[in-house]
Amino acid sequence: MAFEGLTERLQKAMEKLRRKPKVTEADLRDTMREIRLALLEADVNFSVVKKFVKTVRQEAAGAEVLKGLNPAQQIVKIVNEQLTKLMGEEAVPLNKAKHIPTIIMMVGLQGAGKTTTAGKLALKLKNDQKARPLFIAADVYRPAAITQLQQVADSIDVPVFEEGTDVDPVQIVKDGLAQAKEKHNDYVIIDTAGRLQIDEKLMDELANIKEVAQPNEILLVVDAMTGQNAVNTAQGFDDKLDITGVVLTKLDGDTRGGAAMSIRSVTGKPIKFVGEGEKMTDLNVFHPDRMASRILGMGDMMTLIEKAQKNYDEEAAQETMDKMRSNTFDYNDFVEQLDQLHKMGPLENIMKMIPGMANNPALKNVNIPPKEMAHLKAIVMSMTKEERENPDLMSPSRRRRIAAGAGRPIVEVNRMIKQFNQMRKMMKQVSNGNMGGLSNMFGGQMPGGKMGQMAMNRMARGIKKNQQRKYKKLRKLRRRRH
Structure with missing residues (x-):
């Protein structure tokens, strides 16, 4: 996950401050040294780090901060504000043309994920704005580039304009724009050629395409995992083309994330x-304030809420809520909810968006792998229709039959039934406005503050222990069979 190392280092530095009843100049100096080293290790540009640390030190060194109440919290607030400023303060929307089509030119080096990103962007425009985009295949050099674009386009049902590999890319763009106007496409996404490195021939061709297309957006696609090279690439393209924005790909796989900063x-x-995933839906608007909050381990509840809204059907969610209130939530609903949760992404990443849960060691490996999800579904599908709709029927003999039908150990069936019953009980209490159910789940404390974080830690540790216990039992069973 992006910024994992940086988040851990910054959290440790801030925790040292929080433990001190009074923050001195020496404490501030030590904290700033830790922050500087953390940023450099995260592959943040040296001059950027130097300027950032200097600004934070100046803001935090005032007598009002060090002598005021909760100086550590004030310093965290200053670091958060400066991180947000460093990354741009607020989300920047796409530039739109006054009259359709809005022309978006995708540029970048080979291997950065330019074609896939073009597909993700087209799907986002379709879903969010009900747009009718058109691709123009202007990469005539890379083998199978046009085929790749067509495959991406077919998967999201977007047309592609192409004239093969023997026509000049500038002419292809001219003809493609003419078709877009004729068919009233409201967005045109030009997939241009890339190179292994910036060269004069590539830049001249891109400059000619820019002159013909007059794009509203020139989006540079950069691989976040290339670190400082991503910054150098961005500077090179900007000098030649005057780009309007950047798309960072593979941010989910970069534990450093210095390029973004x-x-x-x-x-x-x-x-x-x-880009924070491999699915076509895994392209997100960049919010500097949310990213700064994530880096400092303060969670990202807004993104979590948006993910939930995207993946949950409002009518289905209301129906589920009614079932919880009336205590008619059954195994069919249970499987459906697991599927919905799985669509939101890895459970580990979702939980890290909850404040205080970033870099929690107890969250390691708490994901439900696709194989385990299949096992849960197999158990439910081995139940009769009556059993799925009436969870209270689970007698020992029925459980043994279900285990045999699913090909899973009886202990696994018992554990799933127990978890389902606990989940159903807790959801009913919460849906009726009794937060005691949720409070009991967290050991008597709701998440929030130090006690809440401790409670969340207990929950995450419990999840991990259950998994470890399960694997130990399975190993014992295998030994007995052999």
Whole structure:
């Protein structure tokens, strides 16, 4: 996950401050040294780090901060504000043309994920704005580039304009734009050629396409995992093309994430989107304030809420809530909810969006793997229709039959039934406005503050212990069989 190492280092530095009843100049100096080292290790540009640390020190060194109430919290607030400023302060929307089509030119080096990102962006425009985009295949050099674009386009039902590999890319763009106007496409996404490195021939061709297309957006696609090279690439393209924005790909796989914190400061151009997964829906608007909050381990509840809204059907959610209130939530609903949760992404990443849960060691490996999800479904599908709709029928003999039908150990069936009953009981209490159910789940404390974080830690540790216990039992069973 992005910024994992940086978040851990910054949290440790801030925790030292929080434990002190009074913060001195020496404490501030030590904290700033830790922050500087953390940022450099995260591959943030050196000049950016130097300027950032200097600004934070100046803001925090005032007598009002060090002598006031909760100086550690004030310093965290200053670091959060400066991180947000460093990455651009607020989300920047796409530039739109006054009259359709809005033309978006995708540029970048080979291997950065330009074609896939073009597909993700087209799908986002379709879903969010009911748009009718058109792709123009202007990469005539890379083998199978047009085929790849067509495959991406077919998966999201978007048309592609192409004229093969023997026509000049500038002419292809001219003809494609003419078709877009004729068919009233409201967005045109031009997939241009890339190179292994920036060269004069590539830049001249891109400059010619820019002159013909007059794009409203020139989006540079950059691989976040290339670290400082991503910043150098952004600077090179910006010097030649005057890009309007950046899309960072593979941010979910980069534990350092320094490129995201350097590009805006070095080029002055905003990061507009980030790719955080392999699915076509895994393209998100870049919110600097939310990212700063994530880096400091303060969670990202807004993104979590948005993910839930995207993946949950409002009518189905209301129906589920009614079932919880009337205590008619059954195994069919249980499987459906697991599917919905799975669509939101890895459970570990979702839980890290909850304040105080980032870099919690107890959250390691708490995901429900696809194989385990299949086992849960197999258990439910081995039940009769009556059993699925009436969870109270689970007698020992029925459980043994279900285990045999699903090909799973009886202990696994018992555990799933127990978890389902606990979940049903807790959900009913919460849906009726009795937060005691949720409070009991967290050991008598609701999440929030130090006690809440301890309670969340207990819950995460419990999840991990259950998994470890399960694997131990399975190993014992295998030994007995052999």
